[in-house]
Amino acid sequence: MDEDFKLFIDEFGPPSEKREVPASSIDRYRGKLPGQLLAYWVEHGWSSYARGLFWTVNPYEYEGIIKEWLECSGIPNASSYNVIARSAFGDLYLWKNSASELIKIDSVYSRYSHDILDPTKGRIDLAVRVFFASVTYASNDLDGLFKKALQKLGPLKSDEMYGFVPALALGGPSDLEHLEKVKTIEHLTFLSQLTPLTDWGFPDI
Numbered sequence: 001m002d003e004d005f006k007l008f009i010d011e012f013g014p015p016s017e018k019r020e021v022p023a024s025s026i027d028r029y030r031g032k033l034p035g036q037l038l039a040y041w042v043e044h045g046w047s048s049y050a051r052g053l054f055w056t057v058n059p060y061e062y063e064g065i066i067k068e069w070l071e072c073s074g075i076p077n078a079s080s081y082n083v084i085a086r087s088a089f090g091d092l093y094l095w096k097n098s099a100s101e102l103i104k105i106d107s108v109y110s111r112y113s114h115d116i117l118d119p120t121k122g123r124i125d126l127a128v129r130v131f132f133a134s135v136t137y138a139s140n141d142l143d144g145l146f147k148k149a150l151q152k153l154g155p156l157k158s159d160e161m162y163g164f165v166p167a168l169a170l171g172g173p174s175d176l177e178h179l180e181k182v183k184t185i186e187h188l189t190f191l192s193q194l195t196p197l198t199d200w201g202f203p204d205i
Contacts, residue, residue, distance in 0.1 A: 002129060005132050005133075007132070012050040012137060014049075015048065015049055016049075017158055018045040019046045021041040026042065029082070033059070035124075036129060037084060037095070037128045040132070050137060051150060053088050056084065056085050057086055059083050059084060061185065062092070062185070063082070066082075069192040070197070081095065081096050081097070082097065087142075087161075088140070088156060089107075089146075089163075090191070091140060092104070092105040092107060093131075093135075100117045101117070102114070102117055102131065103115075108167070108168050108174070110192075110196065111198055112197050112199060117130050145162075145176055146162075148176050152179075153181050160182065161182060161187060162180070163179070166178070170194065
């Protein structure tokens with residue numbers, strides 16, 4: 001384990017709910033996603049961290065929803081982004097193929113931010129290490145609700161997230177009483193149909 005992923009483990013704890021990544025998935029994304037990310041997949045699988053707060057995921061499961069959501073929001077090169085991780089509340093981390101660029105989607109608010117992790121564009125594997133070393137527990141814990149949701153609703157399965165019902169876009173409140181366990185892809189699809197993604201106001205793509 002390299003020093004950067006060790007920092008990630010120090011922040012989130014060891015993996016659980018591990019799914020072994022098949023060779024076919026490694027082959028699918030070789031040359032698109034960074035080799036360092038694929039190496040993490042081989043070593044650590046697609047897994048849950050911090051009792052389900054943060055998950056590394058199979059990008060293929062999100063391809064349909066993400067491409068359509070980005071295209072409808074006017075984000076260029078929508079097909080070049082793949083989801084590599086998510087939070088318990090549906091925050092999505094999208095990596096741009098053959099680049100060091102990351103989009104984070106805050107799905108409950110339908111907002112996104114864009115970050116270039118390596119401006120030189122020559123150290124993609126290093127950019128992956130920087131991402132895992134810098135992601136934090138607090139930035140994934142929506143309004144400090146995670147531990148309360150875990151206690152009230154129970155742990156998440158790999159295909160579940162905590163979602164607000166009704167959704168915030170429909171006027172629902174962002175409190176514990178309106179959180180439910182929902183199927184991740186289905187709920188994200190629903191949210192994508194309510195309102196286009198808008199930029200938080202950080203640098204444009």
